[in-house]
Each structure stands twice: as structure tokens, then as C-alpha cells.
Amino acid sequence: MPNSPPDNLELLRSEIASRYDELSPRLKQVASFVLDNPNDIALETLAVNANRCDVQPSTIVRFAKVFGYSGASEMQRLFRDEILAAAPSPSYSERIRQFQERSDTVDWLLPYNVMREFAESNIIALEHLRDAVRKDDLDRSLELMHGAHTIYLAGVRRAFPVAAYLAYSLSHVEKRAFLLDGIAGMTAEQSWMLGPDDLVIAVSFKPYASETMAVVERSSANGAPVIAISDSRLSPIAKDANVCFEIKDAEVRQFRSLTASMCLAQTLVISYAYKFGLDRSAEK
Amino acid sequence: MPNSPPDNLELLRSEIASRYDELSPRLKQVASFVLDNPNDIALETLAVNANRCDVQPSTIVRFAKVFGYSGASEMQRLFRDEILAAAPSPSYSERIRQFQERSDTVDWLLPYNVMREFAESNIIALEHLRDAVRKDDLDRSLELMHGAHTIYLAGVRRAFPVAAYLAYSLSHVEKRAFLLDGIAGMTAEQSWMLGPDDLVIAVSFKPYASETMAVVERSSANGAPVIAISDSRLSPIAKDANVCFEIKDAEVRQFRSLTASMCLAQTLVISYAYKFGLDRSAEK
DNA sequence: AAAGAATTGGAAAATATATTCTAAATTGTT
DNA sequence: AACAATTTAGAATATATTTTCCAATTCTTT
Numbered sequence: 001m002p003n004s005p006p007d008n009l010e011l012l013r014s015e016i017a018s019r020y021d022e023l024s025p026r027l028k029q030v031a032s033f034v035l036d037n038p039n040d041i042a043l044e045t046l047a048v049n050a051n052r053c054d055v056q057p058s059t060i061v062r063f064a065k066v067f068g069y070s071g072a073s074e075m076q077r078l079f080r081d082e083i084l085a086a087a088p089s090p091s092y093s094e095r096i097r098q099f100q101e102r103s104d105t106v107d108w109l110l111p112y113n114v115m116r117e118f119a120e121s122n123i124i125a126l127e128h129l130r131d132a133v134r135k136d137d138l139d140r141s142l143e144l145m146h147g148a149h150t151i152y153l154a155g156v157r158r159a160f161p162v163a164a165y166l167a168y169s170l171s172h173v174e175k176r177a178f179l180l181d182g183i184a185g186m187t188a189e190q191s192w193m194l195g196p197d198d199l200v201i202a203v204s205f206k207p208y209a210s211e212t213m214a215v216v217e218r219s220s221a222n223g224a225p226v227i228a229i230s231d232s233r234l235s236p237i238a239k240d241a242n243v244c245f246e247i248k249d250a251e252v253r254q255f256r257s258l259t260a261s262m263c264l265a266q267t268l269v270i271s272y273a274y275k276f277g278l279d280r281s282a283e284k
Numbered sequence: 285m286p287n288s289p290p291d292n293l294e295l296l297r298s299e300i301a302s303r304y305d306e307l308s309p310r311l312k313q314v315a316s317f318v319l320d321n322p323n324d325i326a327l328e329t330l331a332v333n334a335n336r337c338d339v340q341p342s343t344i345v346r347f348a349k350v351f352g353y354s355g356a357s358e359m360q361r362l363f364r365d366e367i368l369a370a371a372p373s374p375s376y377s378e379r380i381r382q383f384q385e386r387s388d389t390v391d392w393l394l395p396y397n398v399m400r401e402f403a404e405s406n407i408i409a410l411e412h413l414r415d416a417v418r419k420d421d422l423d424r425s426l427e428l429m430h431g432a433h434t435i436y437l438a439g440v441r442r443a444f445p446v447a448a449y450l451a452y453s454l455s456h457v458e459k460r461a462f463l464l465d466g467i468a469g470m471t472a473e474q475s476w477m478l479g480p481d482d483l484v485i486a487v488s489f490k491p492y493a494s495e496t497m498a499v500v501e502r503s504s505a506n507g508a509p510v511i512a513i514s515d516s517r518l519s520p521i522a523k524d525a526n527v528c529f530e531i532k533d534a535e536v537r538q539f540r541s542l543t544a545s546m547c548l549a550q551t552l553v554i555s556y557a558y559k560f561g562l563d564r565s566a567e568k
Numbered sequence: 569a570a571a572g573a574a575t576t577g578g579a580a581a582a583t584a585t586a587t588t589c590t591a592a593a594t595t596g597t598t
Numbered sequence: 599a600a601c602a603a604t605t606t607a608g609a610a611t612a613t614a615t616t617t618t619c620c621a622a623t624t625c626t627t628t
Contacts, residue, residue, distance in 0.1 A: 308575055
């Protein structure tokens with residue numbers, strides 16, 4: 001009946017709400033189910049949804065047609081897109097893609113624009129981090145940190161600032177922490193000494209550094225637990241890790257940021273300080 | 285081959301990660317797509333997912349079988365259930381109520397809350413940065429960077445990661461850059477050598493480090509231009525600086541973040557690369 | 569370099585799912 | 599209470615999607 005059906009979920013929801021009264025009994029059943037269980041509509045088949053609201057599949061099709069769609073599938077598309085676009089986790093890549101498309105038109109020769117673009121994508125990365133980090137991983141990390149006599153930080157090149165920050169701030173909350181900095185090629189030697197009493201936090205991103213891989217492999221073989229901060233579960237350092245954080249940092253035209261990784265690092269240190277609050281002093 | 289397939293997403297993910305190496309090339313493609321885009325697997329048809337990772341639909345079926353499922357559909361069920369479980373009963377009004385409740389009292393003993401809180405404040409800091417940085421400061425910085433034969437980075441303690449990042453990424457856009465790292469107490473000696481052809485980018489925050497102050501003073505006296513990244517115009521390193529960025533980083537209960545500073549650092553490097561685009565290679 | 573093994577692409581078959589259609593049931597009207 | 603109009607159930611049909619299977623290709627081994 002309506003000329004053009006609502007083309008986003010929010011519109012559809014209010015349309016359903018406002019026309020609720022004119023609907024027939026069965027269609028009302030469908031209406032309230034649809035409003036209350038968007039995820040079921042998105043993910044389950046017509047048959048099971050029909051069953052859930054105690055209705056025939058064909059009734060749901062009729063419902064969709066009443067609101068102007070060609071069928072239930074077309075309406076379902078809206079619900080699926082909502083999850084893909086706005087859902088907690090991995091709308092991420094899609095958002096980034098859209099964002100980058102949009103930014104194709106900005107003038108990259110103006111530093112001011114670069115700044116704005118960069119701030120924007122870092123914000124997106126942080127939002128993603130906030131929603132995607134798993135409670136459980138954080139808890140387990142804190143336990144590992146608490147149990148460790150000393151924490152060793154591994155990370156070179158792009159990952160180095162993160163490792164350096166961890167070393168610095170951990171020692172400021174009075175946790176013994178050393179940076180495996182590989183000065184004079186010492187890294188290999190240094191990792192010999194690590195054992196079950198210690199903990200390695202290894203940070204490594206895409207073209208994974210062999211130094212960091214070696215540290216993880218060796219210390220893990222010696223029985224030292226490992227927390228990995230990396231960009232993929234498939235990362236070589238994720239393999240042997242007891243906990244692996246998968247961080248999707250912002251990427252703007254080839255350049256990858258560290259914002260999300262730094263934020264995670266801060267979270268680990270501060271949570272640790274609060275939970276086992278030996279510190280008091282904290283960093284100034 | 286495996287007796288019983290993983291029956292929850294997390295298990296499946298780690299199973300995929302750990303067996304990644306033994307997979308054939310096409311199956312690897314599928315594996316990383318599956319890990320990176322769980323929502324697509326949950327919501328899109330085999331055909332479109334196959335297309336997205338540039339593979340035949342049948343390959344995805346084979347992938348699912350390798351991990352013990354009867355077919356792709358059975359595996360997809362896991363991904364769908366994950367979404368359904370994440371939002372148990374997201375009735376609209378209920379969701380809003382929960383959201384409003386959330387921000388009232390946060391329990392800081394729960395790392396998860398710390399993470400959320402931290403991400404939020406970093407986002408705010410970035411928004412501030414985006415709006416507060418002066419066009420003119422950026423332009424002048426780029427000119428100084430362009431004019432310099434070599435850029436030297438100064439920053440210790442909390443500021444060290446920022447300086448390290450700048451050194452790393454500048455050299456990746458083919459700008460000569462050295463970190464004045466003060467190893468073996470060399471900082472003083474190193475800064476003797478700086479002159480009008482060089483540039484110092486100094487990073488320093490609240491309890492200002494004397495090392496960094498010394499570098500700025502001495503090199504500036506020798507005629508080297510200085511860009512300061514600091515938290516106040518009154519900072520000792522701002523005095524002698526040609527350009528001073530005043531960065532208000534997030535502060536959560538005593539702990540200061542580096543997010544905004546890192547973002548500014550990235551902006552400088554990337555703008556430089558675009559404007560004077562010597563790079564081409566960039567960082568990978 | 570050839571033979572065998574494993575992997576892959578793609579079309580055909582099977583299955584699952586959505587849609588249509590008609591007869592039955594319900595509702596409202598006189 | 600009878601009739602028309604509307605709504606509904608459910609089987610039949612159409613469509614979409616997945617799965618299977620085999621030929622083509624690529625990789626290994628000798």
C-alpha cells in the first residue's frame with residue numbers, strides 16, 4: 001500500500017508502531033515480535049520466526065507486504081544490515097571502508113584535514129576497541145600480571161612505543177618491569193632467563209618482527225606465560241600466547257596508528273593498579 | 285577428521301588460529317576472512333561471502349568440514365548464535381534503560397569498565413584535539429620539518445613513546461630522524477652537535493624532565509629550531525620553541541594518556557609525507 | 569620430466585527457505 | 599441468522615542457497 005517502504009530500521013520501527021492499531025490480530029502478533037526481537041528476524045528463518053510468534057510463515061510475508069516490501073526477505077535485509085552496520089564487533093572493517101571512501105574527496109595536502117581525518121579514524125578505532133575487547137581476556141591478563149615476579153616487554157619498530165609505555169607505567173605502579181630492548185642484540189640472550197615465574201607481554205603488528213617472535217617462542221618454551229597484543233589471531237606471536245588481544249588500529253592510507261593499542265596498554269596498567277592497588281603513588 | 289567440532293565461537297576461533305598453518309592457500313583465505321568478519325559469516329549467504337574472500341562457495345563448505353562440521357550452515361549457526369546471545373532480549377525500551385543505568389556508578393575493580401571509561405575519555409581527548417589544533421601551527425611545523433637536514437627527537441619517561449614513534453615513522457617516510465635516547469647518558473653530548481640545519485621535536489609533560497629541557501635549551505642556543513609538544517604554553521620547553529602544540533591528553537584518575545599526543549605525531553608525519561611526498565614506500 | 573597426490577573451480581543435484589494461492593474460518597453487517 | 603468481506607491456515611509452488619561431485623589444475627615426489 002505505501003509507495004516506498006522504509007529503507008532503514010528506525011523508520012520501519014516507527015512505521016510499525018504508528019500503524020499498529022489498524023493491523024489485524026495476527027499481524028499485530030507479528031508486529032510486536034518484530035519490534036521486540038530484531039535479532040531473531042535478522043538471523044532465523046521465516047519458519048522459526050513464524051513458530052515463535054505462533055503464526056504461519058505466510059503471515060510474516062503478508063506483514064512485510066503491508067509495509068510495502070516485496071516479501072519477508074526484503075524486510076529481513078534491513079535487520080541484517082543494521083547488525084552489519086551498527087553492531088558491536090566487526091562492523092569495523094565496513095565502517096573504516098566507508099570512512100575511507102568518504103575521505104577520498106578531502107585534500108590531503110592540507111595538514112589540517114589530515115588531522116581531522118586522523119582523529120576521526122582513531123575515534124572509530126577506540127569505539128571498536130571499547131566494544132570488542134573481551135572481559136575474560138582482561139581478567140586473565142590481570143591474573144597473569146599479578147602472578148608474575150617480573151614482567152618483560154617485547155616490541156620493536158612500530159610496536160616499540162607500546163612496549164616502552166608499558167615498561168614505564170608498570171614500573172610506576174610498582175610492578176617490576178623490563179623492556180627487552182635488544183640493545184647490542186641482547187634480546188636472544190635476555191629471553192633465555194625467563195621462566196614460569198615471569199610474564200612476557202609481546203606487542204607485534206603486521207610485518208611481524210622476527211626478534212619479537214623469537215622472544216615469545218623461547219620464553220614460552222621455558223614455561224613463561226605470554227600475553228600477546230597483535231592485530232590478528234593468526235599472528236605468529238598469538239600462537240604460543242596464553243591471552244591474545246586482537247587490536248584493530250586505525251589505518252589511514254597505508255599508515256597505521258597505535259591509538260587503540262596504547263589505550264589497551266593503559267587499561268591493563270590502570271586496572272592492575274586498581275585491582276591489586278600496591279601503588280598509591282601511581283604516575284604523576 | 286576431528287571428532288567433535290567446536291561448539292562455541294571462541295573455541296572455533298582458537299581452533300582456526302592454531303591450525304592455520306596446516307591449511308591450504310584457499311582455506312587460509314577463508315580462515316582469515318572468517319576471523320576478521322564474523323558478522324558477514326553470520327548474515328550473508330555463502331555466495332556473497334565466497335565472493336568477498338575471492339573463493340568458490342564450495343571452498344567455504346570444505347573449510348567447515350575441515351573443522352568437523354557437516355557443512356557451512358552448521359558452522360554459520362555458531363556465528364548466528366553468538367549475535368543472538370550478545371543481546372539477550374534487546375527490547376527497545378529495555379536497551380535504553382540499560383544504557384542510562386550504565387554510566388551511573390562504575391565499578392573500577394572490573395577491568396572491563398576501566399577499558400570503557402578509558403576509551404571514552406580518549407575519544408573525548410581526540411575530539412578536542414581535532415577541534416583545537418591550529419592550522420597555522422601545523423603548516424609552520426611542516427615547513428620546519430621540510431627545511432631540516434635531520435630531525436632529532438627528544439622525550440623521556442612518559443613522553444618517550446611519542447618520541448620513539450616519531451623517530452620510527454619519520455625514517456619510514458625517508459626523513460632522516462634520530463632519537464636522542466640518552467643511552468649511556470649521551471644526551472648532553474648529542475645535543476651539542478645540533479645546529480640551524482637541524483630540527484628538534486621535543487615532547488614533555490607535566491613534571492618536566494630536566495634532560496629534555498636541557499636538550500631544548502642547548503640546541504636552541506645553537507640556532508636549531510624547535511617544535512614542542514607539551515601540555516601547556518608555560519611549559520619550560522615551550523619557551524624556546526618556534527612552534528608549540530598544547531595537547532590536552534585524557535586523564536583518568538591520576539593516569540594520563542598519550543592518545544592525543546600520538547595522534548598529533550601521526551598527523552605530522554603523514555602530512556609531511558603527503559606534502560613533500562618523498563616517501564612512496566611509506567610504512568607497511 | 570612424469571606420475572601421483574592434493575587442491576581447486578565450477579556446474580549439477582539436493583536441500584532449505586520463501587512465496588503464492590486457494591479453501592476454510594472468522595468477523596462484521598443487515 | 600445469512601451473506602459479504604476480510605483474514606487466516608496450510609499445502610503447493612517457486613526461488614534461493616547449500617552441498618556434492620568430478621574434471622582441471624597445481625604441487626610433490628621420484
